[in-house]
Amino acid sequence: MTIMKLVWAILLLFVFCGISSNAVPTDSVTINKALDGTLLKYLEGLADSIPKDEKNDETSDRIEQLREALKEIAFFGLEKHEKEMEKGRTLSRDEDSKRNVSELITSKGYSCEEHTAQTVDGYLLSIQRVGPNSTTKAKFEKSIFNKTKPVVLLQHGLLDASSTWVINQADNSLGFMLADAGFDVWMSNSRGNTYSHSNVNIKDNRRKFWEFSWDEMAKYDLPATIDYITGVTNASQIYYVGHSQGSLIAFTGFSSNTTLASKIKQIFALAPISHAGHVKGPIRLAVPFHGVIYDFLNLIGYEEVLPSTSITRAVGRTVCSIAPLFCELVTFTFAGIDFYAYNRTRSDVFYSHFPAGTSLQDVNHWAQMIHSGDTQMYDYGWHDNKKHYGQHTAPIYNISTLDIPVSLFSGGRDWLADPKDVEKLRADINHTIVYDNTLDRFDHLDFVWGTTAKDRVYKEIILQIRKSEATNDNV
Incomplete structure (x- = not known):
């Protein structure tokens, strides 16, 4: 208490x-x-x-x-x-708190291309492509990567957006560091967040627009995004970096779709999640009542959770x-x-971009996972499960069939990707793990917002990609 x-x-x-x-x-x-x-x-x-x-x-x-x-x-x-x-830093409001993701990129001297991928069910997914800074571009014009430049896809987590990869300073953001390393960097946005708020068939003020969870992100968003990127770049395989929910949809999506999995060279999972039965903190207090809460909010038409609006952004900037x-x-x-x-000193920037919104159904799916402890599909209830799945219970994903090299970066102080749940993940995909590092002082957001991620996570990812490319060149 x-x-x-x-x-x-x-x-x-x-x-x-x-x-x-x-x-x-x-x-x-x-x-x-x-x-x-x-x-x-x-x-x-x-x-x-x-x-x-x-x-x-x-x-x-x-x-x-x-x-x-x-x-x-x-x-x-x-x-x-x-x-x-915070030695040597001030608490003045940062101009980045007023910028969108494209402006975050270009304000640091990097180029930004805006792309849109369409899912088979009509959602328009915004993707940003980050080009090298003007000071590093010349350095890599004659790079060994010039002909076969490694393509890296960055996928954000729950309630987040692509901005999370470029939200810190240029020398401490994975998106910028990968671009500086000579890689072709793409940052995706899941359906329903700030930058993917459209569907060609349904307006976002209709209930049907919000009838999705991370199931649909794994089943529809991942293929649409990856197929689009490989189509533009002509790359046969790409590297995938997922944080939190971004790792969850990778484990479930790639294990269910072997054709899609063949296009991924390696997965880098930050704060990896496949099970959520040991989630800690205030969130867990609401889990036993998630069904009642969901039904009530759904009844009154509350379908979008914590969206990014001009008011929430202003409050985040001001308060923080x-x-x-x-x-x-x-x-x-x-x-x-x-x-x-x-x-x-970046709090006002963080909370002017986060949270970026998702569906009530997505949040309820997470509550179901925490309650059951399983990597399960969305539970529609006894009767509706029969309509969706042909059985009365929600099916369990079999992520043990995953056949892609995986590098795990987990946190010892992470309340959402708890070490006990990460241990279950290890047991499921042990045959695919090529690197496993538990960072004892990392919490869930240190992987994208933290000041130490640069040295303890990002540099390692760059090193592993370079080694992989060097090995491929020698084959």
């Missing part, structure tokens, strides 16, 4: 900041100190009040991590915490530039706790 007090306090303060931002002084430093001071007093008493769970080692370890983090802030003070974590620590703690309530790698 004490942990939940922290969660609700953070969320309430976050909302308070958004509501009152127009009524308080515009001096962000003054506001930040005042709000942080209020939170500090709360944290001082909260750390010691968290009870220990002697019977559950796992819970005890998580609580101890939280207690240590709270005591660190309360004891040393927010000022020292900021100095240590004024009180970035609040946004940092809100992130930890669902992603896992890691003060070390979170780039607080």
Whole structure:
């Protein structure tokens, strides 16, 4: 209960900041100190009040991590915490918080091509192609990759968008680093998010538009995107990088479609997910009631979850530039706790692009996975399952048939891709794993937002692709 007090306090303060931002002084430093001071007093008493769970080692370890983090802030003070974590940085609003994904790319000196792939069921999927920076273009004009330039597809996770791959500085974003390395970089967007909000047959204000989950992303979005990219580039195979849900649709989609799988040279799975039975945090509290919640929201016509709108983007920019620590703690309530790698000075940028929206059915599918612990297709209910699948229960994906080399990058502090669930994934696809690295201090979003991903993840991906290309050249 004490942990939940922290969660609700953070969320309430976050909302308070958004509501009152127009009524308080515009001096962000003054506001930040005042709000942080209020939170500090709360944290001082909260750390010691968290009870220990002697019977559950796992819970005890998580609580101890939280207690240590709270005591660190309360004891040393927010000022020292900021100095240590954000040396030399300011809390001013970043211009990237006002840019869309194309502008994020071009503002850093890279070229951006806009492409659209159409699925067989009519959804128009936006894809961005990132070209090299003007300062690196000449360097790779005579590259060994010039004739057979490696093609890399980046696929975002739940409630995210392609912007997640270029949301940090140019030297700390995977999309830019791959382009600088001489690769042909493509970033896709799943149906229903900010950049893939159209269907040639259905308007997005109709219920039928939102009748999809990650099942359809694996079955329809992946083939449409990959076939489009291979058609434009004439590449016989491409590399695939998926974060969170982006890895889930890869495991399920490629194991179900061998023709599509033959076009993938290697999968790089960041915060990999195939099972979700051990998800932690506040999200889990709603799981037992997911059916009732879904039916009620569906009944009142709430079909799109957490879309990106001008209001949400403005709130994200304002709140996170004024009180970035609040946004940092809100992130930890669902992603896992890691003060070390979170780039607080980019909070306003992160939350002006995230969340990017999805369907209520997609979120409900995740709740079903957490409840069952299985890699299952969407459960429509006893009678409707018979119509969709020819059986009364939702079928289980057999991802053990996957036959593509896989590199796993998982986090020791990830609450959504929990280490126990990742262990189940390893057992399912052990025969395909060529690289496996558990980064002990990484939470779920450190793989795309974190300051340490550059050295601990991105450089390794680039190295592996180069080795793979060198091996192919020698064959």
